Amino acid sequence: xxxxxxxxxxxxxxxxxxxxxxxxxxxxxxxxxxxxSFLSALIFVNLDAVDVAFTEASVGAGISTVLMLGTLALxxxxxxxxxxxxxxxxxxxxxxxxxxxYGTLDMPPFGDPNNPAQQHVAPRYINDSPxxxxxxxxxxxxxxxxxxxDTLGETAVVFAAAIGxxxxxxxxKQDRTLIQSGLKSHLVLRVVxxxxxxxxxxxxxxxxxxxxxxPGGGFQAGVIAAAALILxxxxxxxxxxxxxxxxxVLKILAALGVLIYAGTGVVSLFLSANFLDYSVxxxxxxxxxxxxxxxxxxxxxxTVFAAMLxxxxxxxxxxxxxxxx
Amino acid sequence: MNFIVEHYNYWVVVFLMMxxxxxxISANNLVxxxxxxxxxxxxxxxxxxxxxxxxxxxxxxxxxxxTTYSNPLPHVLILTAIVVGVATTAxxxxxxxRIKRAYGTVEENEFEHxxxxx
Amino acid sequence: xxxxxxxxxxxxxxxxxxxxxxxxxxxxxxWILATLVSALSFYVSVDLLLTTIEQGVLSYAIGGWExxxxxxxRIDAASAMILSVVTGISTLVLVYAKESIVKEIDSRQHTxxxxxxxxxxxxxxxxxxxxxxxxxxxxxxxxSLATYTLVSLGADKRCLTAAFxxxxxxxxxxxxxxxxxxxxxxxxxxLNMIDLSARIAEFDSNRxxxxxxxxxxxxxxxxxxxxxxxxxxxxxxxxxxxAVSAFLASTATKxxxxxxxxxxxxxxxxxxxxxxxxxxxxLLVLAIVAIFKCSFMATVQSNVKTxxxxxxxxxxxxxxxxxxxxxxxxxxxxxxxxxxxxxxKGALFMAVGxxxxxxxxxxxxxxxxxxxxxxxxxxxxxxxxxxxxxxPLTVGFVSKWYLVTAAxxxxxxxxxxxxxxxxxxxxxxxxxILEAAYFKKPSQLTAGKDIKEAPMLxxxxxxxxxxxxxxFGIDTSLSVTAADSAAQWLTQAVTETGAxx
Numbered sequence: 026x027x028x029x030x031x032x033x034x035x036x037x038x039x040x041x042x043x044x045x046x047x048x049x050x051x052x053x054x055x056x057x058x059x060x061x062s063f064l065s066a067l068i069f070v071n072l073d074a075v076d077v078a079f080t081e082a083s084v085g086a087g088i089s090t091v092l093m094l095g096t097l098a099l100x101x102x103x104x105x106x107x108x109x110x111x112x113x114x115x116x117x118x119x120x121x122x123x124x125x126x127y128g129t130l131d132m133p134p135f136g137d138p139n140n141p142a143q144q145h146v147a148p149r150y151i152n153d154s155p156x157x158x159x160x161x162x163x164x165x166x167x168x169x170x171x172x173x174x175d176t177l178g179e180t181a182v183v184f185a186a187a188i189g190x191x192x193x194x195x196x197x198k199q200d201r202t203l204i205q206s207g208l209k210s211h212l213v214l215r216v217v218x219x220x221x222x223x224x225x226x227x228x229x230x231x232x233x234x235x236x237x238x239x240p241g242g243g244f245q246a247g248v249i250a251a252a253a254l255i256l257x258x259x260x261x262x263x264x265x266x267x268x269x270x271x272x273x274v275l276k277i278l279a280a281l282g283v284l285i286y287a288g289t290g291v292v293s294l295f296l297s298a299n300f301l302d303y304s305v306x307x308x309x310x311x312x313x314x315x316x317x318x319x320x321x322x323x324x325x326x327x328t329v330f331a332a333m334l335x336x337x338x339x340x341x342x343x344x345x346x347x348x349x350x
Numbered sequence: 351m352n353f354i355v356e357h358y359n360y361w362v363v364v365f366l367m368m369x370x371x372x373x374x375i376s377a378n379n380l381v382x383x384x385x386x387x388x389x390x391x392x393x394x395x396x397x398x399x400x401x402x403x404x405x406x407x408x409x410x411x412x413x414x415x416x417t418t419y420s421n422p423l424p425h426v427l428i429l430t431a432i433v434v435g436v437a438t439t440a441x442x443x444x445x446x447x448r449i450k451r452a453y454g455t456v457e458e459n460e461f462e463h464x465x466x467x468x
Numbered sequence: 469x470x471x472x473x474x475x476x477x478x479x480x481x482x483x484x485x486x487x488x489x490x491x492x493x494x495x496x497x498x499w500i501l502a503t504l505v506s507a508l509s510f511y512v513s514v515d516l517l518l519t520t521i522e523q524g525v526l527s528y529a530i531g532g533w534e535x536x537x538x539x540x541x542r543i544d545a546a547s548a549m550i551l552s553v554v555t556g557i558s559t560l561v562l563v564y565a566k567e568s569i570v571k572e573i574d575s576r577q578h579t580x581x582x583x584x585x586x587x588x589x590x591x592x593x594x595x596x597x598x599x600x601x602x603x604x605x606x607x608x609x610x611x612s613l614a615t616y617t618l619v620s621l622g623a624d625k626r627c628l629t630a631a632f633x634x635x636x637x638x639x640x641x642x643x644x645x646x647x648x649x650x651x652x653x654x655x656x657x658x659l660n661m662i663d664l665s666a667r668i669a670e671f672d673s674n675r676x677x678x679x680x681x682x683x684x685x686x687x688x689x690x691x692x693x694x695x696x697x698x699x700x701x702x703x704x705x706x707x708x709x710x711a712v713s714a715f716l717a718s719t720a721t722k723x724x725x726x727x728x729x730x731x732x733x734x735x736x737x738x739x740x741x742x743x744x745x746x747x748x749x750x751l752l753v754l755a756i757v758a759i760f761k762c763s764f765m766a767t768v769q770s771n772v773k774t775x776x777x778x779x780x781x782x783x784x785x786x787x788x789x790x791x792x793x794x795x796x797x798x799x800x801x802x803x804x805x806x807x808x809x810x811x812x813k814g815a816l817f818m819a820v821g822x823x824x825x826x827x828x829x830x831x832x833x834x835x836x837x838x839x840x841x842x843x844x845x846x847x848x849x850x851x852x853x854x855x856x857x858x859x860p861l862t863v864g865f866v867s868k869w870y871l872v873t874a875a876x877x878x879x880x881x882x883x884x885x886x887x888x889x890x891x892x893x894x895x896x897x898x899x900x901i902l903e904a905a906y907f908k909k910p911s912q913l914t915a916g917k918d919i920k921e922a923p924m925l926x927x928x929x930x931x932x933x934x935x936x937x938x939x940f941g942i943d944t945s946l947s948v949t950a951a952d953s954a955a956q957w958l959t960q961a962v963t964e965t966g967a968x969x
Contacts, residue, residue, distance in 0.1 A: 035362045042369040042389055051381055058385045065392050073420035074399045075409045077428050081392070084436050089388060096381055096443040100450045105457050107378035114376035122368040125647075128679025129364065132654055134356035136405035138418070141667075143404060145657030146536050147421045151410065161412040163422040164429070172426055174530045174539045178594065178606035179430045181483060185587045185610055186437035188490075189617035192580040193444040239411060244433060280487030287484050300476045302532035329433075336440050343447055367647075374636065383636055391643055394650070401654050424653075427602055431646065434609045438639050441616055445632045452625035461629060 027071055034068050049104045055093045062086035075240040076164045083248040088333055091255065095340035099347060159311040160237045160318070168242065169318040173301045176321070177286055179244075180328050184283050187332035190339050196272035197263060197342030211260075218260040225253035233326050234319075243322040247329025255337050263341045275335040282328025289320045359400050366393035380446045380456040384439055391435045398424045398431075474516055475528040475541045478509045478551055478593040479607075486586040495578035502582040503562040506589065510555035517548035521953050527599070535599065536660035542599030546803060546954035549947075550726050551596045553810045557718045558589050560814070560929035565711035567923045568821050571828075572709040573621050581621055585715070588614035592723050601649045601735070602659045604727065605642065608691070612638045615720060619708040630703035637690055637700045644687030651680030652735075665735050673744050681741065684731050692724035694788060695758035698781045705777035710821025713773060717780050717817050718810035725787050725806055732791070733799070733958040742794040751792035756886055758785030763893035767900070772820050772830045775897055776813065779856065782890065783809045786871060789883070793874050800948075800955040801870035807947050808855075808863035811940065815852035815933035819845050822922035822930065827914050835901055837910035841919040844927055846905045848934045853898035855937050858891045862941040866948070 041061045045054050062085040069078035133140040154166040168176050229250035236242030258266035290301040297305070303317025304310035370393055373386025402424035410422035446456055453461045470477070485505040489498040520526060520543055528541040543551070562585065573581055591611025598604050616638070620631040653659060655676050656667040671677055686697075693701040701721075705713045732741045742748040759782045766778035783805070790802025820830055822845045827834045839846050855864035868887060875884040921927070940947050 031359070035359075038366055039362065039369075042366055042393075045382075045385060045389065046369065046373055051379065054382060054385055058388060061389060062392065065396060068396060069399055072399045072403045073407060073409045074402070074425045074428070075411070077395070077399060077425050077432070080429050080432050081395070084432055085388070085392065089436050089439050092440055092443050093381065093385065096446055099447050100381060100456045104377075104379040104382060107457065107459055111376055114372055117375060118368050118372045121371060122364060124679055124682060125364045125367065126361065128651060128676050129357055129360040131675040131677075132357060132360055132651075135359045135400055136403050137356075138404045138407075140401075141655055141657035142401050142424070142653060143421055143657070146659075147402075147423050147657070149537055150422050151419050155412045163410040163412065163419070164425045167422050167426045168429060170531060171533050171538050172603075175426070175430050175600075175603055175606050177483075178603065178610055179433050181486075181587065181590060181610050182434050182437045182606070182613060184487065185584070185613040185617070186440045188580055188583050188587065189441040189613060189620075190444040192577050192584065192617055193441075193448050193620055240409075244429065276490055280490040283487045284484065287480060290480065291484070294470070294473055299529055299532050300473065300480065301530050304532060336444075339444065340447070371640075374640065380632065387636065387639055390640075394643055394646055397647070398650050401650065423659075430602075430606060434606065437613060438609070438635065441613060442632065442635050442639075445616075445620060445628055445635065448620070449628045449632060452628055 030071055031068070034064055034071065038064050038068070049106065050102060051097055051104055052094075052102050054104075055090060055097060058093070059086050059090040062089065076162075076242070079240045079245050083245050083252070087252060088248060091337065092340060095337070095344065098344050099340075157311070158314045158318075160315075162237055162239060164240075165237050165242055165318065165322075169321055170303060170314055173290075173321065176325065177290070177301070180283055180286050180325050183329055183332045184279055187279050187335055190336045191276070194339040194343055196276075196335060196338055197267060197345065199267045199271050199273075214260055218256055222253050222257055225256070226250060229253065233322065236322060237315075237318065243325030244329050247326040248333055250326075250330045251333035251337065254334055258337070258341060263338070263345055267338065270334065272335060272338055275331045275338070278331035279328050279335065282324045282326070282331065285324030285327065286321045289317055289324070293317075360397065363393055363397045363400065366396070369393075378458050380449065380458065381443075384442045384446070387442070388435065388439060391431070395428045395431060398428050473528075474512050475526050475543050475597060476530065477512045478516075478555060479541075479590060479597055481505050481509050481512075482586040482589040482593065486583050486590065489579055489583045489586060493579060495575070495582070498579045498582040499562065499566050502586055503559060505586065506555060506559040506562050509589070509593065510552065510559050513548060513552040513555045516543055517545070517552050517950060520545045520548045521950060524957065536658045536663045539603050540599035540660060541597045542661065543597055544954065544957045545950055546726065546729065546958060547596045549803065549950040549954055550722060550806060551593060553807055554589070554592050554596065554719045554723065557715060557810055557814050557933075558585070560932055561585075561711055561715040561818075564714065564818055564821070564926050564929040567925045568711045568825060569709055571825055572623050572711075577621060581618070581709075584614045584617045584621075587611075588618060588715070588720075592719055595723050596726060599661050600659050601652065601661060601664065604730075605646055605649060608645070608727070609642055611720065611723070612642065612691075615716060618712040618716070619704050621712065622707045622709050624707045626703065627707035630700070630707050634700040634704045637697070641687040641690030641697075644683045644690070648680040648682075648684030648687065651676050651683070655680075661730065661735050665737060668736055668740065673740075677736075678745060681731070681736055681745065685728065685747065688724055688728045688731065692721045692728065692784055692788075693781050694784065695754055695761060695781065698758070698762070701781055702774050702777040705780065706771060706773045710773075710817060710824055713776075714814050714817035714821060717776070718814040721780065721784055722787075722806045722810060725784065725791075725802070728788075729791060729799070729803070729958065738794055738959060748792045748794050751788055752883070755785040755789040755792060756883070758782060759789070759886070759890045760893070763890055763897070766897040767893060769897075770832050772823075772832055772835065772901060773817070775901075776816055776820065779894070779897065780809075780813055782893075783813070783856070786867070786887070786890070789887070790871055790874060793878060793880070793883075795874060795878060796955050796959055797870065797874040797877055799958060800951045801867065801874045803954050804870055804947060804951040805867040807951065808867045808940070811863055811933050811937050812852050812855045815848055815930055815937065816856070818926065818930040818933065819849040819852065822926050825922060825926065826919050827917070829913050831913065832901065832904055833911040834913045835904040836908040837905070837914065838919070839906035841910070841914075842921050845922050845930070848927075848930045849905070850902060851934050852937060853902065855941070857894045857898055860941075861938065863937050863947075864941075866941055866944050
């Protein structure tokens with residue numbers, strides 16, 4: 026049964042991807058990309074990668090699509106047909122594709138439990154991490170503890186992206202005149218949004234702290250919390266949203282999250298252990314791991330929330346400026 | 351026949367990768383380039399997750415009664431890669447907004463003529 | 469107190485300083501913080517270099533988890549040498565940038581500039597220190613994102629398209645590297661570099677591993693601007709702010725060369741790459757084409773920054789040439805050139821930035837007559853330029869010497885001859901500037917203006933690099949010993965670990 030689902034999903038992905046090449050209406054293209062992202066999230070679920078599916082759906086289909094639509098609002102919806110030659114790109118793609126197919130010929134069989142990837146480093150994560158770290162979610166154990174340095178790098182990437190977008194587009198000023206813009210004429214949207222937004226924030230907090238026991242964690246939580254405020258900004262207007270969460274505060278929060286994460290690692294240094302070694306944070310190593318993981322996931326969640334929201338503010342601020350002009 | 355069953359997953363993913371790659375290098379519109387880049391990267395993620403799948407396994411969350419788990423390591427790697435991907439997309443899109451403001455267009459062949467080619 | 473933690477400090481010091489810059493807010497304070505942190509990282513890196521020359525390899529398990537289950541910091545002489553170069557140049561560029569960015573970047577963005585610079589430094593330090601293949605990808609993307617931001621801070625609108633093209637090409641390169649790492653993981657089950665090298669050695673010639681290596685090399689070649697994948701570099705270096713060009717030209721592509729060296733020598737092993745897959749011929753040919761085509765392109769540019777950008781691509785060709793010779797001496801020559809080129813190009817870009825600061829232009833006509841009006845700046849340019857040409861008593865001569873020796877050692881007479889021929893082209897493109905500066909009268913671009921010498925904060929780091937050029941050209945002991953022990957370690961790595969495991 027899973028194979029049939031797999032095949033159907035892959036076929037839909039292929040059709041979606043191919044249609045992106047030929048369609049000239051960019052709004053449709055972005056929507057197709059959102060569909061592509063959701064379908065790949067479904068494939069991830071099928072392949073047992075639930076945390077990844079969660080992240081792909083919220084980050085890939087959620088934030089990426091929002092930012093692309095925000096860009097389209099400023100750059101225009103239609104792609105102009107070009108007279109660019111397609112022979113060279115097609116050639117490059119065929120050569121690259123052929124090289125990849127050549128590479129797949131020696132690949133280990135799909136799904137085989139005797140593959141090198143399943144035999145070497147992974148067994149310790151699967152068999153020992155519930156005991157060593159004390160968490161059921163092995164992905165969180167690996168992400169936050171064994172390979173916590175990667176996740177610190179990832180948080181730095183999010184911070185770097187926020188810095189990049191801030192330097193390119195700048196943040197909107199906190200507006201004193203409180204222009205009521207947004208979709209305020211749509212009564213249904215206003216009422217439903219008012220009911221749903223607190224629930225979304227609550228869900229974000231749940232995902233943040235429940236990530237140790239089920240799919241979830243700092244990244245997904247940060248994105249969902251940002252989504253709640255993006256919805257608020259869309260329905261009630263950017264200027265109202267900037268009063269609720271001022272842009273200056275977001276800058277500070279983004280920086281603070283990275284500092285919390287790196288700071289946890291530095292605390293370990295002062296306690297005479299290696300960087301990011303959480304076992305020394307409490308008298309019992311497993312309790313220390315729990316404390317460390319909660320602290321860094323908090324840092325991740327804060328930075329991701331602040332970064333995603335400030336990136337949205339930057340794009341929305343540009344759109345407002347254009348509308349006013 | 352067995353070989354095809356064992357490898358078709360990878361081949362479809364390679365096809366998707368190449369579609370994305372083609373969009374990136376052949377699109378004239380900058381926004382479409384970024385869309386293609388995302389399609390390319392998402393397909394690479396699917397390749398990684400396919401590596402970790404164990405037939406008959408379940409999600410890597412320890413639970414009573416489950417003996418086989420899929421490999422959590424590729425999941426961790428791809429979580430990181432997804433976030434890196436969206437970060438790059440955000441910066442790329444911000445650049446596109448500025449380019450539109452500066453050049454008035456986001457079609458690549460139009461500003462290749464507007465500026466001196468280096 | 470913290471000596472055993474030194475391996476991780478060059479990464480976490482700038483990583484912590486970057487958000488602190490945002491919290492501090494005022495650009496003056498951000499500058500002080502950035503420069504101090506960069507200088508501290510430099511001190512730590514040099515200490516690491518001296519330790520690794522003596523002891524060999526330093527290993528540090530992050531999180532207390534031993535590799536391959538945890539991520540390992542692994543510093544050998546090659547990493548430490550390039551780490552010292554990167555942190556040293558970073559410190560000098562930050563001192564230089566204080567004045568330089570005043571005229572090139574809007575004042576509200578100065579703090580963002582320092583933050584992005586620190587993030588770039590974090591990324592580069594991470595790449596150089598890590599012992600884990602996927603961790604390398606993450607830090608590569610940190611540095612790349614920061615670089616795109618830095619390039620886009622330029623004054624001319626063309627920096628935006630340059631940054632975008634760099635972003636697209638760079639992300640394709642990074643995705644290729646990701647594909648390659650995935651293929652390696654698929655066959656071996658591990659991401660730790662030393663573990664990978666042990667397991668790959670067990671395979672004879674595997675199609676998946678071959679493809680993985682090919683993708684990694686193509687991806688890295690985009691990042692290091694190997695011909696023909698170098699098209700992003702000239703526009704990016706031309707339109708980026710001068711401080712950014714000086715920093716990137718000296719560090720970003722060099723770190724990518726280091727990544728190539730790591731994958732070729734440490735992970736796959738020279739034998740697999742060069743004999744089983746015959747990469748040496750491909751790299752050699754591309755390197756030679758890079759040297760000649762780009763040196764020639766440099767001679768016809770009227771924008772001096774573009775000329776220096778093409779010169780950089782040509783110099784990278786020299787480094788790849790050394791590596792493709794697949795010998796101890798060749799690898800040593802390539803590594804030495806990484807060090808030397810950073811000194812040369814850093815000084816050259818700083819000098820050009822000073823000219824831009826005072827005259828407002830980097831066209832070759834703006835240089836006319838500057839020999840009299842900005843004597844110190846042009847003297848710095850002259851000495852660094854002579855170094856690029858390869859005149860004795862400069863570091864450029866030392867690199868060319870070892871490259872030629874390495875080529876002759878393998879009886880590649882043609883290659884040796886071509887290396888010397890490249891210097892002739894360098895004489896042309898450097899010579900044009902010197903002719904304009906010393907033998908021509910000021911053009912309409914600068915006539916009548918009162919052109920003063922560059923400010924102290926820009927002159928001091930510039931001359932620091934120039935003096936280093938001469939010092940390390942005469943007393944080659946430190947650089948040559950470092951490069952030599954690095955090369956020894958890299959070519960022995962597989963047998964060493966085979967014995968250890």
